[in-house]
Amino acid sequence: MKIRKILWIVLLLAAWQGIAVSGRFSPLIFPSLGMISQSLVNSLLNGELVRETVFSIVLILEGLIIGMLLAAVMSIASITSKWLRDLIETVTALAHPLPGIALLPIIILWLGTGRSSVVFIIVHSVVWPLLLNITAGFKATPRIYRDTAQNFGVRGIDMFKDVYVPASLPFLISGLKIAWARSWRALISAEMIFGAVGGKGGLGWYIFKQRVFMDTAGMFSALFIIILIGIIVEEIVFEKFEAATIRKWGMAIYDGEN
């Protein structure tokens, strides 16, 4: 991260602390940074927050992996046959605008309130944006790459893996970023609703539960964990991956420098 960004974070935190210590609001509603970190350390040390975080991350990864596999299969199917492409485009057009949370009551009816329901909601929120981005990437593959590859005798699966996949990598990466963000939204909402019934809750359920105890600092410490994971994935995982691929190849739409 740039120095300016870090500076802004420090300033925002200072502003928060300023409001908290001003006494304008009750600490029950607006806890100070000290209370939040205290709660964070406690719940990390007694293992509760760690367990919930691991539970949530496992669900996210499961949903993401299943979603990616489905998107891969469907995107390959859609370039092999016009009939399949029309089918997949139709299903995508119908399913993509549906928020995962709107499906919850039906999913509860069909799959119950177990973890498979949460995974289903995550897969739903991940698979359509991924699919849309991958197929957009295939369509945007420059004709000159296909022409030259065809000229050298590249056909079928080789054309797919050697030309289409790398050429559409910038699209795939932005699809993954959207999918990652969407999967968290789906997860947290599903956990908040299911947690009351299911056994383990995850971060969504944790936040929900702390409200019942009026543990505002506890709610913020869980939010902090979510933000931290988001930053780590965005600034380290995606950053490293982009630097090793599309930025190295001069293919990035935005190269991160201004």
Place this chain on the structure above:
Amino acid sequence: MMEKIEGINIFRSAKKEGQSFQILEDISFSAQQGEIVCILGPSGCGKSTLLRIMGGFDLPDRGSVLRDGTEVTKPSSDAILIFQDFNQLLPWKTVIENVIYPLSINRIGNTKKEREAAAVRYLNMAGLNDSFHSYPHQLSGGMKQKAALARALVLTPSILLMDEPFGSLDALTRKNLQVLLEDIWRETGVTIVFVTHDVQEAIILGDKIIIMDKNPGRILNEVPNNLERPRDIGSPGFIELYDRIYSMLQRGSDQ
């Protein structure tokens, strides 16, 4: 001598804003084994389309292209197309990986070492002696075109189809590449069909210059060029030939 590549009464139309118009009208031409044939014409005369048809990338509405007497229906690694676009190399492969790729796809060369050696040989032939491990976006336009040339040559095609490959280069680099191409041609004996809108380039390179007109794209004239190689503007007869071809192009555009 045998006809290496030959076009017979080629017609091709296209649709633009719902209206059909003729891009190519009754084009016939031939290039003999080892010849450089330049196709010279203004922008929009259909010369790139003609080259794509020769390569089997597009099909004519009527007429046919024969390569060694056999009708061309699809692209083949025996006739490689080189574009004007600097972005014809695969950006996710280094320069040498780009040249090795056609070899590995066609299972030529037994080991990675062998393929690498072949790639280096053709990169050197195309005038590249370093930057093998750079990515295409790190190269200058001239270097990219040299790498594209090396990649085209590595499969030892008998025909190169070149679509204004030096058209976007600065004058000095273009001149260097013209000399380089002539050297490669002499060394390999490859047949070259070279599309350009630059009269000087056509005279420097072509054994034969086919002059085209636009709307519709058709052949105005075919001029043999027997000036002694290597040629440049100072060569005896160069200016006369230049004037002759230039006035043919002028007359075409005046009609």
